[in-house]
Amino acid sequence: MRYRFHMSEPTPVTDWTTDYDISDPSYIEDPVPIWREMRQKCPIAHTERLKGSWNPTRFDDIRALAKMVPELSSRAPLVMPPAPDFPEQTLYEQQIAAAPITADPPIHTWTRRMILPAFSPKTVNRYTDYTEELAHSLIDGFIVDGECDAAVDYSQQIPPRVIAHLLGVDPAMADTFVGWVNDLLGEGLLDHEKRMAARDALLGFLGVEVHERVENPKDDLLTEMLHMEPFDENAEITPEVVIGIANLLVIAGIDTTWSSIGSALWHLGTNPDDLARLKAEPDLLPTAVEEFLRYYAPVTMARIADVDVEYGGVKIQQGDKVLMNFPAACHDPEHFEDPDEFIIDRQRNRHVAFGSGIHRCAGSNLARLEMNVALRVWLERIPEFRVSDRDSMKWAGGQVRGPRIMRVSFPAGSPRQ
Numbered sequence: 001m002r003y004r005f006h007m008s009e010p011t012p013v014t015d016w017t018t019d020y021d022i023s024d025p026s027y028i029e030d031p032v033p034i035w036r037e038m039r040q041k042c043p044i045a046h047t048e049r050l051k052g053s054w055n056p057t058r059f060d061d062i063r064a065l066a067k068m069v070p071e072l073s074s075r076a077p078l079v080m081p082p083a084p085d086f087p088e089q090t091l092y093e094q095q096i097a098a099a100p101i102t103a104d105p106p107i108h109t110w111t112r113r114m115i116l117p118a119f120s121p122k123t124v125n126r127y128t129d130y131t132e133e134l135a136h137s138l139i140d141g142f143i144v145d146g147e148c149d150a151a152v153d154y155s156q157q158i159p160p161r162v163i164a165h166l167l168g169v170d171p172a173m174a175d176t177f178v179g180w181v182n183d184l185l186g187e188g189l190l191d192h193e194k195r196m197a198a199r200d201a202l203l204g205f206l207g208v209e210v211h212e213r214v215e216n217p218k219d220d221l222l223t224e225m226l227h228m229e230p231f232d233e234n235a236e237i238t239p240e241v242v243i244g245i246a247n248l249l250v251i252a253g254i255d256t257t258w259s260s261i262g263s264a265l266w267h268l269g270t271n272p273d274d275l276a277r278l279k280a281e282p283d284l285l286p287t288a289v290e291e292f293l294r295y296y297a298p299v300t301m302a303r304i305a306d307v308d309v310e311y312g313g314v315k316i317q318q319g320d321k322v323l324m325n326f327p328a329a330c331h332d333p334e335h336f337e338d339p340d341e342f343i344i345d346r347q348r349n350r351h352v353a354f355g356s357g358i359h360r361c362a363g364s365n366l367a368r369l370e371m372n373v374a375l376r377v378w379l380e381r382i383p384e385f386r387v388s389d390r391d392s393m394k395w396a397g398g399q400v401r402g403p404r405i406m407r408v409s410f411p412a413g414s415p416r417q
């Protein structure tokens with residue numbers, strides 16, 4: 001059994017179709033050729049590593065498997081197995097831990113309905129000015145230096161502040177959120193002590209915030225959810241349900257969007273032709289954002305089989321984990337012309353970076369808004385830049401892939417007056 005939590009060197013992979021490892025450094029750095037090989041040789045690969053899982057790499061298979069509800073359950077959607085001393089939870093506790101992403105119907109249905117109004121295009125447009133001002137003020141902080149870490153000083157700073165603002169909690173918590181999310185989904189993924197400490201701290205913080213609002217309602221999303229009229233006969237809105245949803249919004253809204261902004265800057269900072277094209281044609285940005293999302297799709301999720309399932313020639317047994325490899329689906333040649341090429345003005349681009357099926361990302365409007373604003377402001381203020389130190393470049397991967405250290409340089413400018 002190779003299941004272990006370690007930060008030491010993992011055993012190198014020699015066969016990606018029977019022994020893959022999504023935490024392998026080569027997979028984290030550039031998974032595209034690996035998916036190509038897996039798709040050609042064995043489109044639903046298997047590994048015994050990390051307690052075992054199946055890894056589909058074809059668009060149609062991933063879409064079909066994402067539809068298999070409730071056979072493939074979302075109650076354990078992390079790609080890594082739980083820490084060995086993770087406390088026992090009832091099925092209900094598992095489902096509300098970060099609903100709706102951890103829930104199957106019927107709990108999924110009503111918890112998703114609780115948040116959808118907060119993420120409609122009209123509602124998220126309210127955050128445009130806030131995000132724009134934030135982007136400018138971050139750039140004011142480093143533009144005179146002629147260099148910065150575009151992952152740490154910019155991409156990573158935007159989503160946690162937008163989420164704190166949206167939930168109605170102290171924006172000064174943003175840096176703490178980043179630390180917790182990193183320990184939960186990033187560097188802490190293989191370190192169970194870090195993961196447990198971050199989980200307890202985040203849930204503890206949100207517990208205090210939610211319980212405060214039971215007594216003293218405020219004008220914010222947490223209060224709105226707590227005091228929502230039940231709209232569905234199954235809905236049982238309790239403080240614990242709201243804590244679980246807030247937990248998800250912090251986890252799902254931060255790492256994902258920061259990774260996508262960072263990957264877009266990585267691309268532009270290493271591909272001068274695409275940077276020049278966007279400068280010349282700023283109206284192309286929303287189309288380019290879709291290609292950034294497709295090409296650098298950051299999120300892989302997992303399901304757990306509650307019954308035996310036969311699909312695509314493989315026998316998935318009850319208890320097996322199945323990865324929802326949305327990033328690999330986004331590179332399937334059956335669905336995308338020249339999938340491994342970045343085409344900045346790609347017209348037909350029905351990607352699944354935001355997932356597929358009932359769990360499709362509820363925050364996609366907000367994610368798109370943050371990406372468009374963050375990139376537009378950057379290009380207005382820093383139209384010439386390049387990734388300056390590729391050796392120090394660091395990617396995170398596994399559940400969410402994106403740059404974590406990325407030095408860039410540019411002609412120094414001035415802060416706004």
Ligand code: HEM
Nearest residue numbers: 100101252253256257260299301354355359361362363367
């Ligand atoms: C570029 C940024 C983002 C990407 C690529 C992304 C991707 C995804 C994916 C692939 C799923 C499907 C999960 C599954 O099938 O198990 C998902 C679900 C979800 N995302 Fe996002 N996400 C992003 C940003 C956000 C933001 C900003 C929010 C809100 C703050 C958000 C909230 C959610 C929620 C609530 C779900 C669960 C929906 C459900 O279970 O019904 N996401 N996201």
